[in-house]
Amino acid sequence: MRWRAADGRVLHGWLGGDPDGPLVAVLHGCPDTRHVAMTGDAAAREVGVRLLCVSRPGYGDSTSYPSTHASVADDLAGVASELGHDRFAVLGMSVGGGYAVACAARHPDRVTALGLVSTQPPGTREEPVEELERAFAPEFLAWRAQVTPDDPDDDALAARWLTMLPTADAALVATRTPAEVAASVREALADPAAYLRDAATMSRPWTYGPEQVRCPVRVWFGELDDRAGADDFVRGFADVEVTVRPATTHLAALVAYWPEVLATLSR
Template sequence: MRWRAADGRVLHGWVGGDPDGPLVAVLHGCPDTRHVAMTGDVAARGAGVRLLCVSRPGYGASTAYASTHASVADDLAGVVSELGHERFAVLGMSVGGGYAVACAARHADRVTALGLVSAQPPGVREEPVEVLVDEYAAEFLAWRAQVAPDDPDDAALAARWLAMLPPADAALVALRPPAEVAASVREALADPSGYLRDAATMSRPWTHGPDEVRCPARVWFGELDDRAEATDFVRRFADVEVTVRPATTHLATLVAHWPDVLGTVRDLSG
């Protein structure tokens, strides 16, 4: 689906789950897109929640833009209104955590609950985003060339992508047809600006912090995830519970546990 931001930009996303249920909006990781939420469609129907994911600027058909945590949060709130929901929960996956926190802080009168899965902690770099984008570009473009997202061969592209993932995460992704895996990779990597903007923003302190969040928060980490850990920042939420899943990797912390995550967020939302 496509919507328009207040300034006319295209926002590309997906809506699934139970069309009559309360809304849970997913803030995807990096590089990733609306496709990660699609893996939760069956679980969302079972939990009785409607699931939304809007790909950030530069991913998929979402117009590239000098986005911030705040602008992404406001874009999402606008889409939620267009879908006819006043109140909603937010679920941040990995790098999406900072954006989810910003949404909960900026739209505190509307956000009912906050979930964070494999959340990356705030960064410490102080340089402007544009400087960090330039710093990261060469290494990222070299890695992107190895993935070759422009390859029209779905099976070959999917195989290269799976080979780059931890075995447990690759096994989960491989449950989807190669054409779906390839489509998700193309949307994530076709325009380098999506990843580079995310990476630069992730490296800096968050625009909004846990101290500004009024709704209850629940946080999940995977024991085997080398990219996220239960750092002190999550303890700053006023109402928070942290779960560390044994023998679980980064992506599996969400994709292998959709029913529990969605059920928890739904119950917190009342």
């Protein structure tokens, strides 16, 4: 699906789950897109939740743009309004956590709950975003060349992608068809600027902090996650509960537990 931002940019996303349920809006990880929310469609219908994910600028068909935590938060709030939801919960997956915090902080009268899954803590780099993008580009472009996202062979691209994931996460992704996996990879990596903007932004402090969030916050980490853990930053939220899932990896902390996460946030 496609919507328009306030300035006319295209916002490419996905909408599923129960059309009559309360809205939970997902802010995806990096590199990732609206496709991560698609894995929660059946769970959202089961729980009675409407599920939305808007791909950030440069991912999929979302217009490339020098996005910030604030601009992404406002884009999402605008789409929620267009869908008729004055109130909604936000769910930040991995790198999406910083954007989810910004949405809760900037729209306190609309965001009912904030969920964070496998979220990395705020970064500490002080360089401007543009400088960090240039610094990260060589390594990222070399890695992207190994993935070869423009490969038209769905089976080959999907197989290559699965080898780059932890075994448990790969098993979850492999439940989707090769065409679905390949489409997700292509949308995530077609525009290098999207990944580089995310990587630079996550390396810096968040624009909005836990102390600016008024709604209840629920946090989930995987015990085997080598990218995120129950870091000190979560203690800054006024109303927070943290769950560490045993023997669980980064992506599995969300995809293997969709019903529980959505039921918690919808309450």
